[in-house]
Amino acid sequence: MSMEENIKEGLVKNFSFLENKIQVQRPRRLLLDVDLERFEEVFEYLTKGLKFGHLIAITGLDEQDKLSFIYHMAQDGGIMINIKTSVPKDNFAIKTISGRFPSAEVYERELVDLLGAKVEGLPEGSRYPLVDDWPKGQFPLRKDWKTK
Amino acid sequence: MISALFAILVFPGILFVSAFSLAAEFADRKIHARLQNRVGPPWFQPLADFIKLLGKAELIPTNARPLIFSITPVFALASAITAYLYVPLWTKDALFSFNGDVIVVLYLLTIPTMAFFIGGWYSTSLYAKIGSVRLMTQLFAYEVPLFIGILSGALLADTWSLYGIALFYHNNPMFRFFNIIGFAVSLIALMGKLEKVPFDIPEAETEIVAGVCTEYSGKFLALFRLALDVEMVVGASLLAAVYLPSGMSLGPIAGFAVYIVEIFFIVALISLLRTVFARLRIDQMVSFCWKYMAPLGIAQLLINLIVKAVLIK
Amino acid sequence: MSDKNKFKIPIGPQHPALKEPESFSVALKGEKILGVDIRLGYNHRGVEKACEERTYIQDMYLVERVCGICSHSHSTCFVQAVEEIAGLQVPRRALYIRTLVSELERIHSHLLWLGVAGHEIGFDTLLMYTWRDREVVMDILAELTGNRVNYGMNTIGGVRRDINPDQIKKVLKGMDILEERTKYYIEVASKETTVIKRLLGVGILSHEDALRLDAVGPTARASNVNRDVRRDDPYAAYSEVSFNVITDDHNDIYGRTLVRVKELMEAYKIVRQVLKDMPDGPITVKAPRKIPAGEATSRYEAPRGEDMHYVKSNGTEKPERVKIRAPTLANIQAVKHMLKDRFLADMPIVIAAIDPCFSCTDRLISINDLDRTKSEIVTWEGLRDYSIKWYKEKGIDFSKVEI
Numbered sequence: 031m032s033m034e035e036n037i038k039e040g041l042v043k044n045f046s047f048l049e050n051k052i053q054v055q056r057p058r059r060l061l062l063d064v065d066l067e068r069f070e071e072v073f074e075y076l077t078k079g080l081k082f083g084h085l086i087a088i089t090g091l092d093e094q095d096k097l098s099f100i101y102h103m104a105q106d107g108g109i110m111i112n113i114k115t116s117v118p119k120d121n122f123a124i125k126t127i128s129g130r131f132p133s134a135e136v137y138e139r140e141l142v143d144l145l146g147a148k149v150e151g152l153p154e155g156s157r158y159p160l161v162d163d164w165p166k167g168q169f170p171l172r173k174d175w176k177t178k
Numbered sequence: 179m180i181s182a183l184f185a186i187l188v189f190p191g192i193l194f195v196s197a198f199s200l201a202a203e204f205a206d207r208k209i210h211a212r213l214q215n216r217v218g219p220p221w222f223q224p225l226a227d228f229i230k231l232l233g234k235a236e237l238i239p240t241n242a243r244p245l246i247f248s249i250t251p252v253f254a255l256a257s258a259i260t261a262y263l264y265v266p267l268w269t270k271d272a273l274f275s276f277n278g279d280v281i282v283v284l285y286l287l288t289i290p291t292m293a294f295f296i297g298g299w300y301s302t303s304l305y306a307k308i309g310s311v312r313l314m315t316q317l318f319a320y321e322v323p324l325f326i327g328i329l330s331g332a333l334l335a336d337t338w339s340l341y342g343i344a345l346f347y348h349n350n351p352m353f354r355f356f357n358i359i360g361f362a363v364s365l366i367a368l369m370g371k372l373e374k375v376p377f378d379i380p381e382a383e384t385e386i387v388a389g390v391c392t393e394y395s396g397k398f399l400a401l402f403r404l405a406l407d408v409e410m411v412v413g414a415s416l417l418a419a420v421y422l423p424s425g426m427s428l429g430p431i432a433g434f435a436v437y438i439v440e441i442f443f444i445v446a447l448i449s450l451l452r453t454v455f456a457r458l459r460i461d462q463m464v465s466f467c468w469k470y471m472a473p474l475g476i477a478q479l480l481i482n483l484i485v486k487a488v489l490i491k
Numbered sequence: 492m493s494d495k496n497k498f499k500i501p502i503g504p505q506h507p508a509l510k511e512p513e514s515f516s517v518a519l520k521g522e523k524i525l526g527v528d529i530r531l532g533y534n535h536r537g538v539e540k541a542c543e544e545r546t547y548i549q550d551m552y553l554v555e556r557v558c559g560i561c562s563h564s565h566s567t568c569f570v571q572a573v574e575e576i577a578g579l580q581v582p583r584r585a586l587y588i589r590t591l592v593s594e595l596e597r598i599h600s601h602l603l604w605l606g607v608a609g610h611e612i613g614f615d616t617l618l619m620y621t622w623r624d625r626e627v628v629m630d631i632l633a634e635l636t637g638n639r640v641n642y643g644m645n646t647i648g649g650v651r652r653d654i655n656p657d658q659i660k661k662v663l664k665g666m667d668i669l670e671e672r673t674k675y676y677i678e679v680a681s682k683e684t685t686v687i688k689r690l691l692g693v694g695i696l697s698h699e700d701a702l703r704l705d706a707v708g709p710t711a712r713a714s715n716v717n718r719d720v721r722r723d724d725p726y727a728a729y730s731e732v733s734f735n736v737i738t739d740d741h742n743d744i745y746g747r748t749l750v751r752v753k754e755l756m757e758a759y760k761i762v763r764q765v766l767k768d769m770p771d772g773p774i775t776v777k778a779p780r781k782i783p784a785g786e787a788t789s790r791y792e793a794p795r796g797e798d799m800h801y802v803k804s805n806g807t808e809k810p811e812r813v814k815i816r817a818p819t820l821a822n823i824q825a826v827k828h829m830l831k832d833r834f835l836a837d838m839p840i841v842i843a844a845i846d847p848c849f850s851c852t853d854r855l856i857s858i859n860d861l862d863r864t865k866s867e868i869v870t871w872e873g874l875r876d877y878s879i880k881w882y883k884e885k886g887i888d889f890s891k892v893e894i
Contacts, residue, residue, distance in 0.1 A: 215619055215620060304498065308522075456609070457613025458685060
């Protein structure tokens, strides 16, 4: 059995609710969909237990009524897992991971600025990447924000 | 009266030394460029730069004191040119000379540095202030080796007049070989004074923009740059007078030619050295000066004392 | 120490040490750096949003212009993701040509870095020498692709230009020259006293910190982090060539310099292998205009470190979402860490040592804000109209040009 399948098996064994939520896209690529309530424990297990310790990026997506976040994590062997979680668009916050992954700070600021996501526990600091006098409530990466 | 005016204004005063120092700047830049595999500037580039700067508007920062800001470049240039009156030596008749002029020249050479410091400090820009502080720190580091280096040469000649020193080494050519360490120390210290790589710390472009000159523009900047060029010629002439006097008995024209060659030789040495090094950090520069240069200078002093006791009674 | 001795100096947005606008506010005590605030975002052009409004082919050219130096990195990374979604089998010859251009790009980028590093420590001679030699590889790239930068080599499903035996000969000749020169630079970087004085022990990033801060590329590899996407997650033809991943345990800028010059030697090796083993065959397959719905992530080892693109498609000819993570963004936290308690004089070289590319970092949203006092959002169209008007006043008419 391949490494990817092993990881999948191991995850399902530990978290039964992940059955049918894990997808092996291609060699070295896994896609995982997890609810926000269970996100933390799964994330913890993946980063600590399975050594997906290299945070590559956080992608934010606008999917009509919800905002989705994909945490791109990698292992040293080259296997990469994309952990996806979603929140309803209005007034739901995700927790910051910048405590464990300092490099997440900029990625999370990006989510705040461009997608209007709310991130709990993000340290104070200058905004990124928009200009300081950018009008409030304008989130360019939302689908209803048009450049025209 | 007229001959004094001529000496001050034309030769070897303002006009000649300005032209000469622009030529020296050209030589420095061209050699530097060729060593770096570049084409380099045409011969009139320093003059063109100077004239262009004269024609530019000068901006005085709002917070700066206009008087001090605009007068320091004049001070720098005036003192550098004054220093020059004592150093060119190519005949047996010195132009101006008195016992102790070597000290005067060394102190006159310090004034431009002080002027840079004051100008930078009063321009109130942060970069200029940091540049000023670095300039002073650097001054304390290279001044001592420079003084020891030059004065140990004077010690052997047993005179405090540049003319006397030059004459001594001219008459006793073998004695100058005792001074090789002193020459090296003085040359490197001179590079600190001229803010050349590896000692261009006070104007380190990538850190503090242009250091003390950050806020300067137009004719003030032109004067500052000219002052630095004149300093280079004065420094080179000083080294030439103390360490390589030759051609004094060849008559005025041949002697003058030899003098010019000597200056360009020293300028070429400076260009070579600044091509092969990277900029040091200020703490590294200070420790380098005190750890290696000053002890070497003192060693030179001791050598000359011993030589003097043994060979010259 | 009282507050009197502390002061803050701005490095940027415009500063001679920075080749691109970025703001570092440095708190100083004398020459010592107490802390650094980094404000990014001066280079926003709205690439990600713009990608959603353009077709895949247009996006490829847009993405290529994220950065002028690692342009091939971004376009390859993007097309790889699109090809994965579309399920295209890219011909082997195309993969080899991609590998070739990407290594040539690495050579040109590393030589550029070496020169910039020399300039930052006041060693302009090194700058002049390396940039002269860089012309060799620039000429090769121009010969192969038609451009010195922004090569336009990729297309979805392959590459746009084939290479012929004549060009192969030229590349090999160029590699010989460069290898000779690089040996000399290794000598200079590892033996020259003032260079070592300025680099050794400066910008320390320990192995643990490099892992904790997720540093990438030569920055991480100089801290003995053995990571290289080319080997770990091979793309293009990297699974078929042999090369060493260079690591170093100096943890400082000296180490980063050594890693880069040694990577140059590896790059010459890879280029030679690629040219030797280049298979025959077509260079492109036909790609559909509409890409089926799906998502893919693509990783690529750019000269500066790992580049990642995420593409989500929705079955139309335009992508649903494109996410670009350029290597510099991952290294920003490391820079902050490296600058603490260092000297001001070290700042330029520490920043330069990650080989920053801020235009890569700030690829996101168009700065549409022309008039700061009114803070209105000017649209792309408006911006275009504005620029047309501006040029018209100066006698140049662009309004006939269609976009």
